[in-house]
Amino acid sequence: MSSFTWKDDFRTGIEEMDKHHKKFFDYLTQLEEAAGGSKGKEVIERGLKLADDYIKYHFTEEEKLLKITGFPGLAHQTKEHKFFVSQINDLRDKYTKGDAFLPISTLAFLRDWFLHHILEEDKKYGEYLSGVAE
Numbered sequence: 001m002s003s004f005t006w007k008d009d010f011r012t013g014i015e016e017m018d019k020h021h022k023k024f025f026d027y028l029t030q031l032e033e034a035a036g037g038s039k040g041k042e043v044i045e046r047g048l049k050l051a052d053d054y055i056k057y058h059f060t061e062e063e064k065l066l067k068i069t070g071f072p073g074l075a076h077q078t079k080e081h082k083f084f085v086s087q088i089n090d091l092r093d094k095y096t097k098g099d100a101f102l103p104i105s106t107l108a109f110l111r112d113w114f115l116h117h118i119l120e121e122d123k124k125y126g127e128y129l130s131g132v133a134e
Helices: 015-036 041-069 074-096 104-133
Strands: none
Touching: 015 041, 015 104, 041 074, 041 104, 074 104
16 A cells, blocks of 8 residues: 655645646556455556556657757656656556556555656746746
8 A cells, every 4th residue: 555645745836747747657556456355466567557558658748848948957858758658668668467466565666766857947937937937
């Protein structure tokens, strides 16, 4: 069972992106619960696919926003996003190719990495865009 609780401190101030972040965390929480319970492999595979598809959608939308607004940290954000997507892809590949064990610690790593990314990287564009809007 996940001990993760969404907090307002995680907000970037960009409402649409904050909705995306929260939804992705919901996916990860559901995966943690499925992996820690007695859910079948198909349920976990479906959850991994949903998380993978959604994070790619989110990163694409976020990068579009940052490009349109001229955010100076776009290249770094893109690099970070590619790393994270590769981690999820590796996890999916290993799991679907027969490693029927999905460690909670692996999902916790993904969640913690994403949370750190929001707090350390995404908050920067939140501050930047707030300044642009003023």
